[in-house]
Amino acid sequence: MTAQLPLEQEVARLIVDTLNLEDVVPEDIDPEAPLFGEGLGLDSIDALELALAISRTYGFQLRADDANNAQIFSSLRALSQHIERHRTQ
Amino acid sequence: MSTLPLIAGARERDIIAWHEGLALTLPQFQDDVARVAGALPDGACLINLCENRYAFLLAFAAGLSRGLQTLLPPNRSEQTVADLLAEHAGGQVIDDAWVNAALADAAPLPPPQLIDADRLAVTLFTSGSTGRPSAHRKRWRALFAGAELTRRRLPFPDGPCNLLATVPPQHMFGLETTIVLPLVSGLRIDTGRPFFPADVQARLAALPPPRVLVTTPLHLRACVEAGLRWPAVEFVLSATAPLPVELAAKAEAAFAAPVLEIYGSTETGAIATRRTTNGPLWTPYPGVRITPTEDGACAEVAHLDDLRQPLNDLVEVEADGRFRLLGRSADLINIAGKRASLADLNLKLQAIEGVLDGVFVMPDHADERTRLCALVVAPSLSNQDILERLRRVLDPAFLPRPLYRVEALPRNAAGKLPRQALLDMLHTLGRD
Numbered sequence: 361m362t363a364q365l366p367l368e369q370e371v372a373r374l375i376v377d378t379l380n381l382e383d384v385v386p387e388d389i390d391p392e393a394p395l396f397g398e399g400l401g402l403d404s405i406d407a408l409e410l411a412l413a414i415s416r417t418y419g420f421q422l423r424a425d426d427a428n429n430a431q432i433f434s435s436l437r438a439l440s441q442h443i444e445r446h447r448t449q
Numbered sequence: 450m451s452t453l454p455l456i457a458g459a460r461e462r463d464i465i466a467w468h469e470g471l472a473l474t475l476p477q478f479q480d481d482v483a484r485v486a487g488a489l490p491d492g493a494c495l496i497n498l499c500e501n502r503y504a505f506l507l508a509f510a511a512g513l514s515r516g517l518q519t520l521l522p523p524n525r526s527e528q529t530v531a532d533l534l535a536e537h538a539g540g541q542v543i544d545d546a547w548v549n550a551a552l553a554d555a556a557p558l559p560p561p562q563l564i565d566a567d568r569l570a571v572t573l574f575t576s577g578s579t580g581r582p583s584a585h586r587k588r589w590r591a592l593f594a595g596a597e598l599t600r601r602r603l604p605f606p607d608g609p610c611n612l613l614a615t616v617p618p619q620h621m622f623g624l625e626t627t628i629v630l631p632l633v634s635g636l637r638i639d640t641g642r643p644f645f646p647a648d649v650q651a652r653l654a655a656l657p658p659p660r661v662l663v664t665t666p667l668h669l670r671a672c673v674e675a676g677l678r679w680p681a682v683e684f685v686l687s688a689t690a691p692l693p694v695e696l697a698a699k700a701e702a703a704f705a706a707p708v709l710e711i712y713g714s715t716e717t718g719a720i721a722t723r724r725t726t727n728g729p730l731w732t733p734y735p736g737v738r739i740t741p742t743e744d745g746a747c748a749e750v751a752h753l754d755d756l757r758q759p760l761n762d763l764v765e766v767e768a769d770g771r772f773r774l775l776g777r778s779a780d781l782i783n784i785a786g787k788r789a790s791l792a793d794l795n796l797k798l799q800a801i802e803g804v805l806d807g808v809f810v811m812p813d814h815a816d817e818r819t820r821l822c823a824l825v826v827a828p829s830l831s832n833q834d835i836l837e838r839l840r841r842v843l844d845p846a847f848l849p850r851p852l853y854r855v856e857a858l859p860r861n862a863a864g865k866l867p868r869q870a871l872l873d874m875l876h877t878l879g880r881d
Contacts (some may be wrong), residue, residue: 381880382851383832400835403845404644405785405818408671411645415675421647429644 361390370439375436378413379406391437399435409432418449452563455514458635459587465631467611467639468503470655478507481556483557485511487558490549493541495519496533497619503640505549505618506628509571514560515587517572521619523582523785524844532582547859556657560770564588573621575715585621585715591728594752595718598734599625599788600634602722603709606683611656614638614663615649616786622688626663630792644677654681662704663785665689666696668843673699683708688713689786690817691774697725710772717748718760721772724834739772746772751872757822761788782811784846785818796824801838806858809849810871823849824858853878 364372364387375395378415384400393399402410408427411422425433431440456475459465465478473481485507489495495512497519499505512519520537534540569590574582614632616623631638639656643649649672653660662685664672666810669687672679673696685704688711692700697708712731713719716727721731721739733739736751739760746764747757763775777783780791791809796809807825825835834851839848854879 366755379851397840397845401845401850402846403848405667408645408667410500412671412674421650421675422645423591423647423675424644441480 362392364389364391364436365440367444368436369442370441371434374413375400375402375410378409389436391440392425392435394435395433395439402433402437414443418443418446421448451566451590453566453589455510455560455632457563457593457633460635463635464609464637466503466506466637467656469641473503479560481507481552482510482514483547483559484555485551486514486560488555489515490539491518492540493497493517493539494537496510496530496537496540496542497521498530498542498544499523499548499618500642501545501548501640502614502618502638504543504545504639504640505534506631506640507552508543508548509618509628509824510560510632513564513568513570515558516565516568518569521571521573521624523574523576526840526842526844527620527665528841529582536581541801547828557724558574564589566593571623571624573620573715573790576789579739587718590753591718591753594704595625595667596633596754599711599719600636602734603705604684605661605684606637606659609637610659610661610683611637611639611648612661612663613641613643613652613656615643615668616663616689617642617664620689621718622711622713622786625713625718626711627688628687630771640875642825644676646672650679652677653682656680661686667690668783670817671695673703677703679704682710686711688719690783692725692728693816694725701726705726714758714761716748717753717760720748720750729766729773731773732771738770739766745778782821784819784820787844787846789844789847794821794843798825798839801830802837803826803827806860808858808866808871810849810868812875813872820850821847823852824855824871824874825852826857827854853855 368391372389375444376384376386415421459475463475464472465475466473469735495517497505497508509519518697522533546827566589568589569586571587573585576582614627617625618628627638630636641652643652658681660682661683664687682704684707686709692710700708707724710723710725711719712721720737721733723731738749743763746760748760751755761781764772765775782789794809805826809821809823811821860866860876
């Protein structure tokens with residue numbers, strides 16, 4: 361696995377804390393592995409929770425309509441890049 | 450033979466649906482249904498997995514017009530769909546791409562105006578407690594009558610009204626409200642399925658008023674917590690699990706509109722409503738009577754074939770027929786509006802090769818987002834192995850979080866697993 365970049369470390373912690381993933385260590389999340397399904401095993405309930413945490417932490421609302429939702433959540437890296445582009449705080 | 454229309458309540462130039470901002474008129478819709486009907490193979494039953502609501506609506510209406518029933522599996526997992534295909538000769542999986550190809554290529558087969566009211570329209574499957582899904586068959590007559598009752602009960606404005614829904618059409622509430630109701634009542638459905646609160650807000654704003662939002666407690670909570678400004682709606686409709694009154698009050702404030710709930714089940718369809726902030730009592734639809742039974746409750750529903758339907762909830766009925774819910778049978782769980790039987794989940798877990806023993810546990814004080822935990826005895830498997838195998842047979846909402854591998858389950862002398870012993874074990878594991 362490639363190393364986590366600084367924002368990826370922060371987002372990994374946000375994911376683990378928000379979703380109470382008791383058996384996941386944030387540093388162990390492969391930044392290029394899928395977050396949903398086979399990878400970290402997240403689902404749509406998590407996506408809603410995560411969207412709320414992201415809006416509170418980074419000051420913008422996630423949208424699925426105007427972008428490819430599957431792409432945004434495809435990996436920790438993709439999600440972190442999306443946050444980097446849209447964050448207001 | 451008694452007949453009913455396939456499409457009712459809409460006039461020739463009326464709009465049936467809003468598809469990505471475009472108005473779809475009745476003639477356009479009928480043309481599209483004819484093309485999809487022309488592409489359906491004879492004798493098929495349609496496993497409708499369409500993500501796009503318009504594609505689902507077309508395939509459903511086309512199937513109904515051809516006398517080909519729709520099958521709706523309890524979830525979309527590979528194994529579930531494969532099992533359904535194996536058990537139904539002529540099973541045809543319909544997805545968005547299939548419908549798009551039909552629209553582009555097929556020779557149209559115009560639908561009849563009237564169809565046999567007793568025609569089998571759809572079979573919905575729910576996971577039973579036996580390890581095999583149970584089938585719930587719906588005739589067009591019953592779906593039609595249920596939608597008419599909902600139309601009359603809820604405070605829809607006179608004249609055109611536009612619905613936006615966050616729910617998929619593949620379960621009973623979604624099917625009744627976002628597919629059958631628009632077909633038979635003249636209400637117009639937005640064919641999207643917005644997911645994040647900002648999506649819901651944008652889709653609502655793009656619809657002309659009057660508008661109604663159809664959703665679930667899970668999405669409603671997300672919308673309320675997002676702290677957005679909401680476009681005007683006539684009311685918000687929620688179903689699939691009872692709404693906590695605090696959440697309903699916050700939602701009424703956020704949307705500046707009443708929040709109404711439907712009570713129903715896959716077996717009965719919608720049978721009662723309440724405005725949550727007015728109190729806990731549900732008012733049954735006309736022709737519906739709820740009665741407590743020895744081990745639960747049952748509903749007598751005049752428009753269904755089987756007049757008496759057992760309910761999964763315990764109820765207390767007032768003299769005037771209104772009722773309150775007292776909780777549900779301990780075997781049944783509801784996560785994000787999806788129902789499952791713990792007994793069935795346990796069977797699926799124990800059926801995994803390498804799992805010697807295992808049990809799912811729902812923690813105390815659960816809300817609609819609370820996940821199951823699992824305790825598993827499987828010395829030769831990793832957590833990932835077990836989760837991967839569960840994922841093939843379960844809806845992701847029921848995957849255990851966390852899953853603990855343990856040396857033995859706290860079975861008592863009778864071989865049973867007392868709930869308190871399981872909770873104690875989870876508590877100890879969680880602290881380590």
